[in-house]
Amino acid sequence: MITSYAERFQQESDVAFYEAAEYGAESYATAIWQLQRPVLENLVKDFSTAQTGPVRLLDFACGTGRVLSALEPLVGAADGVDISENMVAVARGKCPKARLLVGDILAQTELLQGTYDLITCFRFVLNAEPGLRGRVLRRLRQVLRAPDGLLLVNVHGNSRSLRHPAIVWRRWREHGGNGRTMLNEMSPAAAKQLLAESGFEVVQQIGFGVLPPTLYRTPLRRMVAAVDRTFACGNFWPDRAIDILFVCRRNGKL
Ligand SMILES: C[S@@+](CC[C@H](N)C(=O)[O-])C[C@H]1O[C@@H](n2cnc3c(N)ncnc32)[C@H](O)[C@@H]1O
Numbered sequence: 001m002i003t004s005y006a007e008r009f010q011q012e013s014d015v016a017f018y019e020a021a022e023y024g025a026e027s028y029a030t031a032i033w034q035l036q037r038p039v040l041e042n043l044v045k046d047f048s049t050a051q052t053g054p055v056r057l058l059d060f061a062c063g064t065g066r067v068l069s070a071l072e073p074l075v076g077a078a079d080g081v082d083i084s085e086n087m088v089a090v091a092r093g094k095c096p097k098a099r100l101l102v103g104d105i106l107a108q109t110e111l112l113q114g115t116y117d118l119i120t121c122f123r124f125v126l127n128a129e130p131g132l133r134g135r136v137l138r139r140l141r142q143v144l145r146a147p148d149g150l151l152l153v154n155v156h157g158n159s160r161s162l163r164h165p166a167i168v169w170r171r172w173r174e175h176g177g178n179g180r181t182m183l184n185e186m187s188p189a190a191a192k193q194l195l196a197e198s199g200f201e202v203v204q205q206i207g208f209g210v211l212p213p214t215l216y217r218t219p220l221r222r223m224v225a226a227v228d229r230t231f232a233c234g235n236f237w238p239d240r241a242i243d244i245l246f247v248c249r250r251n252g253k254l
Contacts, residue, residue: 005128006104008182009063009084019064019090028213031225032156032243035208037070040120040152043247044074047118047150058116060140061124062100065091071120072097081105081112105139115145121153125191127182137198141250151200151248159185161242162212188239191246201251207241 009015022029048055054076059068062080064087072078078098082088085102092100103111119140125133137153144151157163167183174181186194192202208228215224238244 005132006083008127009082009087012086015064015084015086015090018087023064023066026221028209028216031216031228032209033066035229036154036243036245039206039208039245040067041070041074043150043152044071044118048074051117055117056114057118057120058112058140058143059098060105060119060121060136062091062098063087063123065094065098065100067120067122068098069094075118079112079116106135109139112139112143115143115149117145117149119144119149119151121151123154123156125153125194126155126157126184126186133194134198137195137200141199144250147250147252149250152245153195153248154243154245155186155188155191156243157185158207158240158242158244159187159190161240162210163242166212166214188244191244195246195248196251199251200248202246202248204247205238206245206247207238207243208245209242210237210240213242 009018021027023033024030044055044057057071057075057078059071059078059080062068062082063084065080068078068080068091072095078095079101080088080091080095080098081101081103082091083102083104088100088102091098101111105111121137121140124136128136140151157167159167164185167185170181171183174183188205195202211224211228215221
């Protein structure tokens with residue numbers, strides 16, 4: 001029985017599932033990543049171009065290195081940190097340039113040294129325990145360059161999106177399940193409030209995917225993916241998108 005999010009990706013079987021199924025060639029997560037990746041790369045390129053020196057990046061909860069492997073070629077130096085040794089073991093194979101750290105950034109404050117120009121935090125906030133989210137974001141803020149370092153953080157289950165009815169149904173169907181299925185949701189307003197309370201101001205909100213993920217598991221998959229590709233990327237209908245990327249700066253309040 002999983003009792004905390006920190007335990008969720010510790011086992012080799014969980015890592016294998018994440019790589020082969022969650023991010024399998026035909027999965028919904030992969031379809032969204034194909035939309036998100038170029039947008040993220042452009043954000044990092046634009047940020048780097050505006051800097052006078054090389055950019056130092058931290059990918060928090062880097063997992064198997066999906067985001068880090070895309071971004072490390074675009075920055076001067078990259079660190080990845082995660083609490084799961086088995087997730088990081090996979091990242092080591094994908095990220096030849098990055099420095100990879102395993103541990104708890106709250107309990108081991110020495111893990112993060114110096115400041116970072118850019119911090120990414122993908123697929124962590126939504127499923128982390130509510131009490132942990134703000135503590136982690138505030139620690140990330142402490143190591144983000146003042147005043148204009150950038151935090152790129154996503155919430156991959158918008159409660160105001162068309163995914164919501166399927167989540168309600170699955171919660172009812174899987175009621176009393178094994179604790180491994182993640183059926184969390186967060187609204188854009190709640191995400192922005194969490195970020196504000198943690199010392200961040202959202203300067204841009206970019207949505208990815210509007211149509212229900214369930215449709216990707218039907219014969220309509222190609223058509224649905226094409227619709228999401230055409231209409232559901234970037235700034236189109238961002239408060240209804242399923243996966244939302246928040247571009248944040250420090251808000252100066254903490
Ligand atoms: C869904 S995976 C996301 C991995 C990667 N960011 C991505 O988007 O592919 C969530 C990751 O958060 C990590 N994690 C959970 N709790 C953590 C904590 N307290 N500190 C650091 N990493 C944590 C897990 O080990 C896992 O690798």
